[in-house]
Amino acid sequence: AVFKPENVEDFYEIGEVLGSGHFGQVRQVRERTSGVFWAGKFLKIRKIACSRLGVERSSVEREVEILQSVQHPNIVTLKDVFESRSEVVLILELVSGGELFDFIAEKENLLESEAIEFMKQILEGLRFMHGSNVAHFDLKPENIMLSDKVSSNPNIKLIDFGLAHRFHQGEEYKSTSGTPQYIAPEVINCEPLSTAADMWSIGVITYILLSGLSPFQGETDEETLRNVLATKYEFDERYFSMASSMAKDFIQKLLERNPNERMTAEECLLHPWIKPITRKQAANRNRSSINMKN
Numbered sequence: 001a002v003f004k005p006e007n008v009e010d011f012y013e014i015g016e017v018l019g020s021g022h023f024g025q026v027r028q029v030r031e032r033t034s035g036v037f038w039a040g041k042f043l044k045i046r047k048i049a050c051s052r053l054g055v056e057r058s059s060v061e062r063e064v065e066i067l068q069s070v071q072h073p074n075i076v077t078l079k080d081v082f083e084s085r086s087e088v089v090l091i092l093e094l095v096s097g098g099e100l101f102d103f104i105a106e107k108e109n110l111l112e113s114e115a116i117e118f119m120k121q122i123l124e125g126l127r128f129m130h131g132s133n134v135a136h137f138d139l140k141p142e143n144i145m146l147s148d149k150v151s152s153n154p155n156i157k158l159i160d161f162g163l164a165h166r167f168h169q170g171e172e173y174k175s176t177s178g179t180p181q182y183i184a185p186e187v188i189n190c191e192p193l194s195t196a197a198d199m200w201s202i203g204v205i206t207y208i209l210l211s212g213l214s215p216f217q218g219e220t221d222e223e224t225l226r227n228v229l230a231t232k233y234e235f236d237e238r239y240f241s242m243a244s245s246m247a248k249d250f251i252q253k254l255l256e257r258n259p260n261e262r263m264t265a266e267e268c269l270l271h272p273w274i275k276p277i278t279r280k281q282a283a284n285r286n287r288s289s290i291n292m293k294n
């Protein structure tokens, strides 16, 4: 694929840095014709094969192809792609509400029903993505953003499809990248992967959302990976006393070692924690608010 060879600055004014990572940096950009703000993801293209800096052009092409094919209200949209000699610039929808976890950290107490509203949107995005045989493979709090902070019911946007993969019929895929705290056991064991690896990450994210604790985190990455492989975690009463039993059941059905045992996004949306069966269950859930001070 060839991206636009024009100079991105002929079309966009480059603004402040919004975020940066192994890939390069994301800056706010302003479209010259319309004055509309977007997010420019500036990716340094690797010149030397195994250089640690920058990204492989092939992985940028994959990220672009995937973003162009999954369009959903809870997934960041891609508007344009420019490339120069050493850089590719993705022009993405600007998601300016910050990361989900910063938003929650700022609030005093968070009702379980609010946590559910966020989780529902994340699951809707995942259900769509997985339905198109695309797995994200890097789901973590930094990659779950809010469209804006001010509205009472902000929209969730999944971002950063740099490690995402589209599965083709009968094809095996293995990868060892991801973030230790959130990666599934099968990723660590270099076993064939599936969209179920994303559902493990959702289990970890839900655990953190309700308690503020990271279930497998150890002193070092090695210890974290050992804890993940042992699938060793518990619901410490000091942090989970307020969480409903449905919430714990939801997490348990995601932190399943066997990927085939794990709930899919579809099944999560039908789980009683997310979709209350009775009004009593809904009442019971709201009574338990979660202390996010810890």
Ligand SMILES: Cc1ccnnc1
Pocket: 018, 019, 026, 039, 076, 092, 093, 094, 095, 096, 159
């Ligand atoms: C960090 C970021 C990424 C994509 N869109 N807006 C902001």
